[in-house]
Amino acid sequence: MSLIRHESKGILSKVVEANGFVFTAGITPNNTNQDVTAQTREVTAEIDRLLALAGSNKSKIVSATIWVPDIRLRDKMNIAWNEWTGGQNLPGRACIEAKLADPAILVEIAVIATK
Amino acid sequence: MSLIRHESKGILSKVVEANGFVFTAGITPNNTNQDVTAQTREVTAEIDRLLALAGSNKSKIVSATIWVPDIRLRDKMNIAWNEWTGGQNLPGRACIEAKLADPAILVEIAVIATK
């Protein structure tokens, strides 16, 4: 069994490797002074960085959960989602509405990938 | 490592096989002109179909996440849930309220199963 935690601090680890899988925390943007498309670009870039830390990458994502504070933001979030996936290696996905830690956060994404 | 994606199109894959597990997307009904019990029957039938595609079946589900747009729909959703499980091989489960992609969608379910 391997269990490796990366960027572990405070309340969570940003990404954890375990048994051939990689689990990210729910990732939110640092710069919330942007629209949901730009926030999603920041979040997906951060997920790329975290997956690389754990020896994985976006082509190996099996499942993604996406939260938006208003479901009507979904279409503009999807613009950045589609740029990111390029329509390739698509994961299973659920996108639901939920209030997040700060009202200025317009998107949060958690993924499970293989190594 | 095996990673096989099924019914991959647009923004997501409907079901992904990886490392002995199977992950479905959040599955919603096509016919939203039904009550939540009937919508749940449609969703669980679709999950049966997707698990079969990936070499699994409902007896191997380990975890289910269920979203309903009004938590008071839970009891009527559970009627179809109980028909589906027959009280056998019960997964871990969380059922929470969340607005979904379309207000007419009364239930969304994502599952993780073994192969």
Added chain:
Amino acid sequence: MSLIRHESKGILSKVVEANGFVFTAGITPNNTNQDVTAQTREVTAEIDRLLALAGSNKSKIVSATIWVPDIRLRDKMNIAWNEWTGGQNLPGRACIEAKLADPAILVEIAVIATK
């Protein structure tokens, strides 16, 4: 393939072992006549008990999903979270707002751990 279900009854199993992982159901407190900090202490103690049943423990949690019915409860939930983790072996985590099965329930937590 191993798939072992514990405390399986009614609509769900409280914890399921599969392929070196352990999946809990979304765990809620029995005593809802307490504030969110105390409810979280009850939930994390129950998760400790369930992980032990499945041959795991809190040092092996890879991912946690936390739902609170009002996101402003997050800070008081985190008091109990931090007591529980002791800042060690931190999982990936997402904490989002969602109405839960009963308005008196102030926290629900589901985790994935390794064995």
